[in-house]
Amino acid sequence: MRTGHPLLVILGPTASGKSALAIRLAERLAGEILACDSTQVYRDFDIGTGKDIAEYRGTSQHLVGLIGALEGFTAGDYKEHARRVLAQVTARGHLPIVTAGSGLYLRAFLEGLSPLPRRSPELRARLVQCAGERGGAYLHRMLARLDATSARAIAPRDVPKIVRALEVYFQARRPRSELFAAGRDALEGYVVIKLGLLPPRPDLYRRIDERVEQMLAAGWLDEVRRLLQRFPPTAKPFGFLGYRQLVAHLRGELTFTEAVKRIKHETRQFAKRQITWFRKEPDVRWFAGFGDDPAIQREVLAYIGELLPAASANSSA
RNA sequence: GCCGGGGUAGCUCAGAGGUAGAGCGCGGCCCUGAAAAGGCCGGCGUCGGCGGUUCGAUUCCGUCCCCCGGCA
Secondary structure, X not given: OOOOEEEEEEXXXXXXXXXXXXXXXXXXXXXXXXXXXXXXXXXXXXXXXXXXXOOOOOOOEEOOXXXXXXXXXXXXXXXXXHHHHHHHHHHOOOEEEXXXXXXXXXXXXXXXXXXXXXXXXXXXXXXXXXXXXXXXXXHHHHHHHHXXXXXXXXXXXXXXXXXXXXXXXXXXOXXXXXXXXXOOOOOOOEXXXXXEEOOOHHHHHHXXXXXXXXXXXXXXXXXXXXXXXXXXXXXXXXXXXXXXXXXXXXXXXXXXXXXXXXXXXXXXXXXHHHHHHHXXXXXXXXXXXXXXXXXXHHHHHHHHXXXXXXXXXXXXX
């Protein structure tokens, strides 16, 4: 039996109501919220990343708006930031509640990463140029020569993963697969309670459509217009789901109707991928509904009450 | 009503006398520092209905129904 401070993790696809549930739990259990979201770490890109949708009231939310549009950010960076904030929240005697939509970031945070070389923009630029000149399959053949194990695990057309594997090899002079053997730096000192939100698929898809409409009604398109005056269109957050389509619309490449249609559609596909990723996450207690549903909230509180008698005892508010 | 074009997967469409395919969609899945990224797998079907010819018809013939143009 592992011991340590309790750490709540709420995971689930986009629009499943993670924030609403987190806020409710934070109010009841003296918690602080830590976002685990690869897009919310960016400043200024607020409406489309869902930052402005939830009503946080007095609850404090961390790991949101950390960096500027022109900065890079990785799963490793997230792990470092998140663990630092986690320690602070715990030191304050509050219950940390993580809302997780980015599977890779959550894994880096909880399970850690193997000690691999970090990203190298220069090296990448060269590799990508190489791929452009000699064709994508060229890089895969190169990887097969240098790190056969990784080459077998990565599809020849999966360029981003091939590039990463080569980037690791050229910096470490050792194949990625060997470096993995060192293991991961898992989070220690916490008892992790994972709550999964999984509403019925048709309901979730309907909710996604509604949420996109809400974001647009909140002035999303204007936000994009303003951001385009401040940052070059190549800035990473303009590539996020939704921002990508709205930028295309503002450039005259898509009608507004078509852009909205694509945003809804691609968001549904994204939610499906999130579900696939989270399904194999170990030790998750699943709830078949939305996090803003009072019935689900009661179920969750009851479940937590069993696991944390102390927490429920002083949460009679 | 007449002439022409067309009815094949959820959608757009290709195809051929031996019970059918593509793209998208949809579903399943993968993932160790750009992950809201990227990739892999799966055809999910009364080939409009009914007759006929044929060993065999979704394909050929007849007929009916429906859609789109044009002429009335």
